[in-house]
Amino acid sequence: MSAVAETPPAGAEDARHGRAILAHRAVWRWHFYAGLFCIPFVIILSLTGAAYLFKPQVEAFLDAPYDHLVIEGGPRSPEAQVKAALAAAPEGSRLRFYEVRREADDAARIILSTPDGPLIAFVHPEANVVLGLQREADRPMEVIKTIHGELLMGDRGSILVELAAGWAVVMILTGLVLWVPRGGRGPGGVIWPRLGLGGRLVWRDLHAVTGFWISGLALFLLLTGLPWTTVWNDAFKEVRRATGTLAASQEWSSGRKADGSGEHGGHSVASAHSAQGPGATPAASLDRMATSVARLDLPPPVLIAPPAPGGGWRSSPVWTVRSETPNRPQRVVMTLDPATGEVTGQEAFGDKHPIDQAIGYGIAAHEGQLFGLANQILGLVAATGLVLLSISGIVMWRRRGPEGVLGAPERLTNLNAARGVGLAIIGLGIFMPVLGVSLIVVALAELMVLRRIPRVRTWLGLDPVR
Numbered sequence: 001m002s003a004v005a006e007t008p009p010a011g012a013e014d015a016r017h018g019r020a021i022l023a024h025r026a027v028w029r030w031h032f033y034a035g036l037f038c039i040p041f042v043i044i045l046s047l048t049g050a051a052y053l054f055k056p057q058v059e060a061f062l063d064a065p066y067d068h069l070v071i072e073g074g075p076r077s078p079e080a081q082v083k084a085a086l087a088a089a090p091e092g093s094r095l096r097f098y099e100v101r102r103e104a105d106d107a108a109r110i111i112l113s114t115p116d117g118p119l120i121a122f123v124h125p126e127a128n129v130v131l132g133l134q135r136e137a138d139r140p141m142e143v144i145k146t147i148h149g150e151l152l153m154g155d156r157g158s159i160l161v162e163l164a165a166g167w168a169v170v171m172i173l174t175g176l177v178l179w180v181p182r183g184g185r186g187p188g189g190v191i192w193p194r195l196g197l198g199g200r201l202v203w204r205d206l207h208a209v210t211g212f213w214i215s216g217l218a219l220f221l222l223l224t225g226l227p228w229t230t231v232w233n234d235a236f237k238e239v240r241r242a243t244g245t246l247a248a249s250q251e252w253s254s255g256r257k258a259d260g261s262g263e264h265g266g267h268s269v270a271s272a273h274s275a276q277g278p279g280a281t282p283a284a285s286l287d288r289m290a291t292s293v294a295r296l297d298l299p300p301p302v303l304i305a306p307p308a309p310g311g312g313w314r315s316s317p318v319w320t321v322r323s324e325t326p327n328r329p330q331r332v333v334m335t336l337d338p339a340t341g342e343v344t345g346q347e348a349f350g351d352k353h354p355i356d357q358a359i360g361y362g363i364a365a366h367e368g369q370l371f372g373l374a375n376q377i378l379g380l381v382a383a384t385g386l387v388l389l390s391i392s393g394i395v396m397w398r399r400r401g402p403e404g405v406l407g408a409p410e411r412l413t414n415l416n417a418a419r420g421v422g423l424a425i426i427g428l429g430i431f432m433p434v435l436g437v438s439l440i441v442v443a444l445a446e447l448m449v450l451r452r453i454p455r456v457r458t459w460l461g462l463d464p465v466r
Contacts, residue, residue, distance in 0.1 A: 026421045031174035034167045036397075036406075039390045041164030046390075048148035049221070050383035053368035053376045055141045056326060062140065066107035066122045066131055075104050075125035078290045085110040085121035088130040093119065097303040098286060100293050107131055111303070155230055159434060162229035165222050166435025169428060172218055174421075175211045200399050207392035214385030221382055224362035227252050231434050240355065247356055251328060252363055285341075289319050292341035298332060299325035307338065318344065326369035328360040405459050 051058075082095055089112050096118060099109035108123040118136040123129070136142060151157035181190050188194045190212070193205035226232045227250075240246035289304050296302075298321070305320040319336040328349065335345040349360060361370065368376040397407060429436030450456050457464060 027174045027177045030421060030425060031171060031178060032397075034171035034174065035390075035393050038164045038167040038171055039393060041161065042168055042386050043390050044151070045148060045161065045164070046383040046386040048144050050380050051144050052141060052148060053379045053383075055367075056369070059139070059141055063122075067105075068103065069105050069107060069124060069126075071105050071126040073126055075108075076128045078108070078286045080128055081108040081123045081125070082110055082286060084123050084128045084130055085112060088133060089119055089121060090114050090116070095306055097305050098290065100290055100300075100302040100304065102300060109301075111136070149228055158228075158230040162226075162231055162432070162434045163438055165225060165229070166428065166432040166438070169219065169222055169432070170425060170435070172211070172215050172222075173424070173428075175208075176215055179208050179212050200396060203392045203395045203399070207389060207396060210385050210388050210392070214382050214389070217378060217382035218386055220362075221366055221379070224359075224366040226432075227359050227363065229434075232432060235433055245353055245355055247353055250356065251331070251360060288341040289321070289336055292336060292343075293321050296321070296334070296343075298323040299327070299330045301325070326364070326367060328364040329357075329370070405461060407461075 078098055082098060085108075086093055086095070093112045093114045095110070096113040097111040099111070101108065104125065106125065108121075108125055110121045110123060112119045112121060116135065120134045120136055120139075121130055122132040122134075124131055137146070146152060149158060149161060151160060153160065179190070188205075191209065193202065193209045195202055195205075197205070227236070237246060286304070286306070293302060293304055301324050303322055303324055305322075307317050307319060317338065319338060319341075320333065321336060322333045323331050325331055331349055333347045334343050336342065337344050349357060352360070364370040365375060366379075368379040400407060425439065426436075429439050446460075450460060451464065
């Protein structure tokens with residue numbers, strides 16, 4: 001073998017260069033269309049997600065008027081507090097959860113099931129009067145959560161969010177391909193923005209550099225958000241059921257409708273339904289349960305649920321206590337003996353299936369609660385970067401787009417050059433079914449309808465029907 005490398009023919013070098021240009025144009029076209037669709041949703045999800053990161057601090061601030069109250073004696077019993085809450089609640093209300101507070105001068109938090117949904121009653125610990133009633137769905141962080149997950153549109157909104165997440169993944173991955181330096185460019189405009197250039201180039205650098213630095217975080221947030229979606233989560237359950245890895249209950253829900261089905265916040269079927277009728281006294285002493293739970297020193301908030309109604313698969317004769325700490329790996333669920341209040345069963349995070357543990361870590365990090373303030377700051381950086389990416393992308397599009405047309409990158413005539421890109425997109429479509437269905441719908445709409453309407457075809461930059 002000769003030690004001297006052969007010099008490739010000039011024609012072969014030109015062909016490789018031409019294929020690289022075509023492949024780059026294919027990636028650019030996918031990036032353009034993905035961004036065009038998902039940017040409005042990315043902005044909404046980023047802003048609501050950034051706010052939800054700080055849920056513990058926000059709710060502590062909003063509930064501060066109910067904490068550290070003036071008391072002269074001792075607090076009333078939990079049973080008495082529950083009776084006061086039920087007396088002030090709408091007819092037909094039932095005890096759902098009693099929250100064990102660490103400070104004796106904090107107002108009791110009693111969560112009631114009502115005909116209009118869960119209701120939180122704040123009861124003065126000593127005077128035993130209701131200081132306030134709040135529908136759980138009306139609390140600011142719950143509203144933000146509903147916007148973030150469902151766009152206030154229920155299951156249809158959840159599917160739309162799932163669709164936007166799929167196209168956002170396409171946008172980020174194609175953006176990373178476009179970011180890769182070509183032609184021996186230096187680090188300016190790649191690692192840091194060249195702010196002195198002015199005009200469109202500054203926006204281009206801000207877009208590319210921001211995308212590079214936050215792409216990993218953004219992809220992590222998008223992928224760890226999939227367990228909350230409707231279609232992906234249902235498909236994931238079927239895969240787990242087929243492989244024998246599906247847990248009896250999971251610690252996340254795929255929509256507000258599922259929140260009341262026994263899965264919300266990890267509530268088991270037994271603990272999500274109360275046995276208490278209007279104004280009823282608990283089947284066993286809530287006081288005894290609260291005393292036992294206080295000794296366990298579980299991470300707050302700690303909720304006690306009474307036995308579920310008798311008869312049917314939802315019933316349960318035991319009391320349940322659970323730590324609902326936002327840091328999910330620290331959560332624990334216990335069952336209590338109705339007669340003595342002693343712990344009769346326990347499930348900690350480490351007892352769950354490895355798949356549930358992995359998802360639990362991902363969700364805790366997604367919500368900014370896995371490793372404290374640093375986790376929240378990282379999430380805020382990612383959300384801010386996504387908003388900056390979206391705004392800079394819109395500015396660049398408006399500055400470069402000619403009048404009267406959409407301004408999409410030119411369609412390729414050599415489809416072989418874009419084969420790798422297309423296969424990667426198809427792979428994502430299989431992993432994210434809603435994205436896959438949207439790809440099919442768009443392709444059929446373009447082939448059967450859009451290309452046949454001259455004005456639409458010209459505005460979109462499509463090829464005419466042959």
